[in-house]
Amino acid sequence: MNKNFFLLCLLLCAFISKLACAQTSADHFQPAASNLSGVAYPKISGDNRVMVRLKAPDAAKVQVQGGDGLQKDPLDLVKDAEGNWNGTIPSAGPGFHYYWFVVDGVRVNDPGSDAYLGYGRPTSGIEIPAANEDFHLLQNVPHGVVREQWYHSEITGKWRRAFVYTPPGYDASPNKKYPVLYLLHGAGENERGWSMQGHMNAILDNLIAGKKATPMLVVMDNGYAVAKGDTTPTTNTRAEMVRRAATLEEVYLKEIIPVMEKTYRMLPGRENRAMAGLSMGGLQTMLIGVKHTDLFSHYGFFSGAVFDEILADPKTALNGALSDANAFSKRVKVLWFGAGSEEKPFTKMATDTRKKLEGLGIKSSYYESPGTFHEWHTWRRCLHEFAPLLFK
Amino acid sequence: MNKNFFLLCLLLCAFISKLACAQTSADHFQPAASNLSGVAYPKISGDNRVMVRLKAPDAAKVQVQGGDGLQKDPLDLVKDAEGNWNGTIPSAGPGFHYYWFVVDGVRVNDPGSDAYLGYGRPTSGIEIPAANEDFHLLQNVPHGVVREQWYHSEITGKWRRAFVYTPPGYDASPNKKYPVLYLLHGAGENERGWSMQGHMNAILDNLIAGKKATPMLVVMDNGYAVAKGDTTPTTNTRAEMVRRAATLEEVYLKEIIPVMEKTYRMLPGRENRAMAGLSMGGLQTMLIGVKHTDLFSHYGFFSGAVFDEILADPKTALNGALSDANAFSKRVKVLWFGAGSEEKPFTKMATDTRKKLEGLGIKSSYYESPGTFHEWHTWRRCLHEFAPLLFK
Structure with missing residues (x-):
């Protein structure tokens, strides 16, 4: 009995000290x-x-x-x-x-x-800190680098800047060519967002080190493009975002892709190009990327702002890119939607868009980030889920 | 007479319109x-x-x-x-x-x-805008890139970031090795300053395109290094800057230089390494760079904060690096000081330091940036004057 009492005391002490410890840790700023x-x-x-x-x-x-x-x-x-x-x-x-x-x-x-x-x-x-998650943190694995790439844009009449992620081993294998993901930011942010707020370099480094993603280049350009002489004030209304996407499309086709393919060792052809974007960048991925299945074969929409009106008539939308669902499905390897569980307008936009595509007979996949909003942790998780699907 | 009067009127009109024009331009915001x-x-x-x-x-x-x-x-x-x-x-x-x-x-x-x-x-x-100066602006010449290079530092127990400029042609010539300039920032700024505020990439691009500078790598690391376990608050007092430079010295010797030489194609040996810094970075160039003529052979002090006490006894200072002036002068190819004409404490520090060196029989050069203060335009001009002297 004395022995049992002693054991009970011991257990009680351990329990109390554990409680105290948890309390200390929670209160420790x-x-x-x-x-x-x-x-x-x-x-x-x-x-x-x-x-x-x-x-x-x-x-x-x-x-x-x-x-x-x-x-x-x-x-x-x-x-x-x-x-x-x-x-x-x-x-x-x-x-x-x-x-x-x-x-x-x-x-x-x-x-x-x-x-x-x-x-x-x-x-x-x-x-x-994100409990039980370290996919987005720098770890002791080989690191790629993010490069600041300036180029002159004739269309906008300005020097534009892109950030380009080159994977570990890029310099050491000077004859190797890589597939490329064009990764777009959202409204009110810029080309620095994905590396600075998004930790995209750590996410890719970790995936590549774990052999979960194909080594790839990632191009992060600016999502705002105003044609030379266009004096319309820069706003983020739906109509303005859609109008400006036409200029950005021209910049992608005539400047960004040619400059990047001239400057970096990229595998040629649509099967080696992906486009993904968050929020406004998802809208642009639809308006520029999906419109050009001649250029891209993998698509990601991270809380994508694919407004109702974009696919109002899915058959004729995007220059008829979706009009032949069979042909489209054969050409497109990945069509992926993601959103945070707590950002209802964007989960709804993803669901609505997927339903329209489904109505045409086009399948897509969907991921929901638990407990996150219209924010970077949603998009980090999206990239972490999406990148392993590319170029397989 | 009528004809002369007409000509006079014409001239007067031209003069008045020119005045008006200058006025318009000056008033045009x-x-x-x-x-x-x-x-x-x-x-x-x-x-x-x-x-x-x-x-x-x-x-x-x-x-x-x-x-x-x-x-x-x-x-x-x-x-x-x-x-x-x-x-x-x-x-x-x-x-x-x-x-x-x-x-x-x-x-x-x-x-x-x-x-x-x-x-x-x-x-x-x-x-x-700087009248009659475009050396610091992006121009239509081949561009190098600035790369964001992360590495884990055992000495500080932290992930540290360096920015590394690779010159035009670096990727295209995968067997070529380059000399390297370690370029240091000032107090209260960080490793991003030289590319963001300093436009160092445009300055080097333009110099290299004009064949005025040898193509080189430029490493811009963080000038603050706090040893693991060192809990002294980070301040920018003279004593603290000097004390912390000892930790930074260790980081340069054991981490920065080895990591960079492993990661980038750098020519080995002291004759292929330069160190330069602005303000606090000039102090560090003295305390770390000049102390190690075994590692470096070219030095630049841009508004360098070389306090009186550093060379109080020049013979014994810096582990005796200056004690044999002849040997030092033979080993050191460039010893260069620059400052803005309007920053008296720093022009004085440059003059005083040069006098002390002169007293030992060590020659150095001096440049004064006209009309500028303790500010980035001084340091841009310094880099523009200094870089052409390196690795010749």
């Missing part, structure tokens, strides 16, 4: 991995609460607000004696989120975080 | 080339005044302020009926300048410009 070097705030707790701070002694009101997956409604902060405004966001989803302060009505970036182009302007970002 | 796509403000006039605007209807006071070469003292802006705060900076020097708004005492970035890491935080930047 550490600087976010995305903070600039040596900066203390924002801090993240073990259960993904986010403590923020901004020094603004003379401000009358300071709030913090975030993008999808992080504090959609502004949260009032409280000023301390040193003039710092403090507050804790009660919960944050996994992955990258935009956020900002609102100081007397003006959006203000956090001086402690890097700025990322989002919402058409430089915006602070924070990386929240 | 156009969006800065550095604005985000389609954004109207800031605007620059023909005589380099800068019109700024920020929407902040609820703010009590808004000012604009800039870095060296642009509005050092805050300029009060005036609110219009739409809640926009407007003002015109009366004059701006050539090249890249940081700037920001101050809204009720808080530094706020301009949503219309990209953000660049400056002063240890993301900061707006504007590009002012």
Whole structure:
């Protein structure tokens, strides 16, 4: 009996210490991995609460607000004696989120975080740990590199920049040619988004190291193209996005693809080209990519903004690309849709688009990212699911 | 007489119309080339005044302020009926300048410009046209690329990022090896500064196309290195910069140089390695580069922060690297100092350092950038003057 009592005590102690430990870990706030070097705030707790701070002694009101997956409604902060405004966001989803302060009505970036182009302007970002996921983190595997590639565009009359991922081994095998994925960003972001916010290089490095994806090049160009002399203001209305896609199509056909194939060792032909994009980039993948099955054979729509009107008459849409469903299905190797479970307008657009295609007799696949919104962690997971299907 | 009067009238008309024209051009404000796509403000006039605007209807006071070469003292802006705060900076020097708004005492970035890491935080930047200078602009010549190179650092326990410029032709000549310049940034900036703010790729592309510089690789790593377990707060005091340089030295010797030589086709040996840096990077070039003439043979100090105490006793400083002036002079091919004419503490530091070296019998060269401050246009010009001297 004494012995049993002793064992019971031992078990109880172990249980209590475990509870205490979990409590400590949940309450332990550490600087976010995305903070600039040596900066203390924002801090993240073990259960993904986010403590923020901004020094603004003379401000009358300071709030913090975030993008999808992080504090959609502004949260009032409280000023301390040193003039710092403090507050804790009660919960944050996994992955990258935009956020900002609102100081007397003006959006203000956090001086402690890097700025990322989002919402058409430089915006602070924070990386929240994702439990049981490391597919998007740099690991001890061979690394590809992302290259900044400038070229002059006659169509737009401007220097344009693309980022190009070359896989591990690209330099060491100077005679090897690779298939290529053209990977498009969304509205209000730019060609830097997929590598900076999206960690696409880590995702591809890890997939390639695990022999889950074919080594490929990835071209990330800018999704905004305004023809020389076109003075229409740049907005992100549906009509404007569709109108501008026609200019971007011309830039892809006459400039981006030729420049990239001249500059990098790419396998020729439609079977070695894929196009995928997120949000506005999904719209462009439909309007440019699917329209040109002569150029591409694999397609990905990540929370793709494929508006109703695009396939209103699927038979005649996209220059009749879908009019012969049999021929289309034979030519197209991958037709893939993905979205976050918490972004209803976009899961609906994916479902509606797939139904229209299904009505023509065209099959496609669908992936839903659990618990994520219209945000980068959805698109990271989409890329991680989509890339292994390419060029098989 | 009538004919002469007619001619006089013609001349007068021509003169007046020319005056009017100059006036129009000076008063004509156009969006800065550095604005985000389609954004109207800031605007620059023909005589380099800068019109700024920020929407902040609820703010009590808004000012604009800039870095060296642009509005050092805050300029009060005036609110219009739409809640926009407007003002015109009366004059701006050539090249890249940081700037920001101050809204009720808080530094706020301009949503219309990209953000660049400056002063240890993301900061707006504007590009002012430089009369009669295009050495730093993308031109119709073959382009190298800047690559984002990640590697794991055991010394700091972190993933570190370098940007690496590979010259035009690097991919096309897979057996060719190149000399390398290690190019260091300043305090409060990072490894992205030289390509983003500095336009180093355009400068090198243009020099190489004009056969003025030897094709070379340029490695731009991060100038902050904190050893694993070192919990000293990151500050930019003189003592801290010097202390941290010892860690950075170890990172260069054991990690950066070996990783780069393994990853890129670099010519071996000290005669094929140069080191140059701006401001804090100049200090590091002295503390790391000059200390190791076994590794480097060309040195550049661009507004180099070579504090008095570094060469207080030149004979014993830097592990005695300068103790045998003859041997040093034979080994070192280029020892080059540059600074802006308007940054007195740094022109003085260059002069003082050169005097100390001269006292030992070591010769160096000096360049002064006319009319520029402690700012990127000084360092762009320095790189443009320095790079042609390397590896000859």
